[in-house]
Amino acid sequence: MYMPPINIFGQIGQSAFRSLILSAAKSQHIQAIADKRGLEAGADRFVAGETLDDARHVLERLHGEGMRTYVIALGEAVHTRQGAATAAELYEQLIPDVARHGHGTTFSIKLTHLGIELDRDLALQHARRIVSLAAEHSAFVRLDMEHSAVVDETLGIYRALRSDGLDNTGVVLQAYLHRSLDDLIGLLPLEPNVRVVKGAYLEPPGVALQRKAHVDVAYSQLVRTALAHAKFTAVATHDPRAIQAAAAVAQKNESDFEFQMLYGVRYALARQIVAHGHAVRICVPFGKDWFVYFTRRLAERPSNVLFLARNLGRR
Numbered sequence: 001m002y003m004p005p006i007n008i009f010g011q012i013g014q015s016a017f018r019s020l021i022l023s024a025a026k027s028q029h030i031q032a033i034a035d036k037r038g039l040e041a042g043a044d045r046f047v048a049g050e051t052l053d054d055a056r057h058v059l060e061r062l063h064g065e066g067m068r069t070y071v072i073a074l075g076e077a078v079h080t081r082q083g084a085a086t087a088a089e090l091y092e093q094l095i096p097d098v099a100r101h102g103h104g105t106t107f108s109i110k111l112t113h114l115g116i117e118l119d120r121d122l123a124l125q126h127a128r129r130i131v132s133l134a135a136e137h138s139a140f141v142r143l144d145m146e147h148s149a150v151v152d153e154t155l156g157i158y159r160a161l162r163s164d165g166l167d168n169t170g171v172v173l174q175a176y177l178h179r180s181l182d183d184l185i186g187l188l189p190l191e192p193n194v195r196v197v198k199g200a201y202l203e204p205p206g207v208a209l210q211r212k213a214h215v216d217v218a219y220s221q222l223v224r225t226a227l228a229h230a231k232f233t234a235v236a237t238h239d240p241r242a243i244q245a246a247a248a249v250a251q252k253n254e255s256d257f258e259f260q261m262l263y264g265v266r267y268a269l270a271r272q273i274v275a276h277g278h279a280v281r282i283c284v285p286f287g288k289d290w291f292v293y294f295t296r297r298l299a300e301r302p303s304n305v306l307f308l309a310r311n312l313g314r315r
């Protein structure tokens with residue numbers, strides 16, 4: 001049913017390429033070019049737009065094509081109280097607005113957007129308000145997983161929300177981290193709703209697997225365990241082999257699950273999966289702070305950088 005993936009990282013190595021792109025993205029010069037050229041320089045392939053209206057148009061189109069969706073208001077690494085409060089207010093407007101339109105759209109949030117690196121308790125307070133508000137609208141909010149320095153605190157906040165009785169929240173586990181299988185096993189008594197991803201950040205060998213082949217094996221193990229034991233599993237990948245394997249395991253275990261994919265990535269595959277009767281939820285990111293999200297998408301695939309270079313040359 002699916003074409004096998006091509007190993008495009010063969011020649012230079014995935015982690016070297018990712019390191020190059022994510023380090024270059026920290027350059028103020030490159031950020032200034034991005035600000036000047038805007039989303040249309042290429043980021044609009046992966047980002048719905050800068051406003052909620054832009055996101056709404058994309059959501060409508062995706063729902064019309066049989067997709068489930070989730071929305072994320074872009075922003076991260078916020079280190080001021082005011083910045084964290086602004087992010088929380090954004091979600092407090094976004095959730096009722098999007099929930100009102102139905103379609104079961106869910107939400108994702110990054111805890112560094114809510115100031116977790118500044119003050120863990122502040123981020124917990126904001127997260128508690130947001131997830132409680134979502135519960136009033138029968139909506140679900142997942143805590144994205146970010147760089148490894150915030151994994152303990154992210155899982156801690158997830159546990160705190162669950163012990164407050166908020167069951168409309170979930171977490172993400174990254175297969176490249178050496179710790180993730182243990183984290184999953186530790187969460188199982190909570191009957192968690194987990195999204196399983198390969199991992200998108202630059203991490204050192206002591207913390208994370210470096211070779212793509214090893215990450216793929218770890219991903220398959222983590223997904224298998226989640227499908228067998230978690231309450232709900234979001235299999236978040238564009239890897240056709242992993243998708244096919246997960247579908248077989250889920251069928252055997254009668255798991256409650258869905259596939260999740262990113263806006264702008266392998267949409268034809270998403271349609272194929274839906275045509276085979278499985279649910280696919282597409283991540284719809286929007287907002288003015290799109291640059292860092294965009295660079296992670298570039299770092300995942302060398303050909304995206306060529307695509308960007310061609311775009312910059314043309315416009």
Ligand SMILES: Cc1cc2nc3c(=O)[nH]c(=O)nc-3n(C[C@H](O)[C@H](O)[C@H](O)COP(=O)(O)OP(=O)(O)OC[C@H]3O[C@@H](n4cnc5c(N)ncnc54)[C@H](O)[C@@H]3O)c2cc1C
Binds near residue numbers: 240
């Ligand atoms: C819904 C969703 C939510 C995510 N949430 C998180 C999170 O919270 N934390 C986190 O660390 N990571 C997150 N990620 C990113 C994830 O960790 C990977 O970096 C990303 O999904 C690429 O890995 P892959 O599983 O698609 O497999 P890969 O083996 O890397 O890719 C498989 C195929 O998908 C296609 N592909 C993958 N990425 C791209 C791209 N950027 N552009 C074009 N084609 C591409 C290519 O055809 C590639 O051959 C999320 C991913 C998804 C799908």
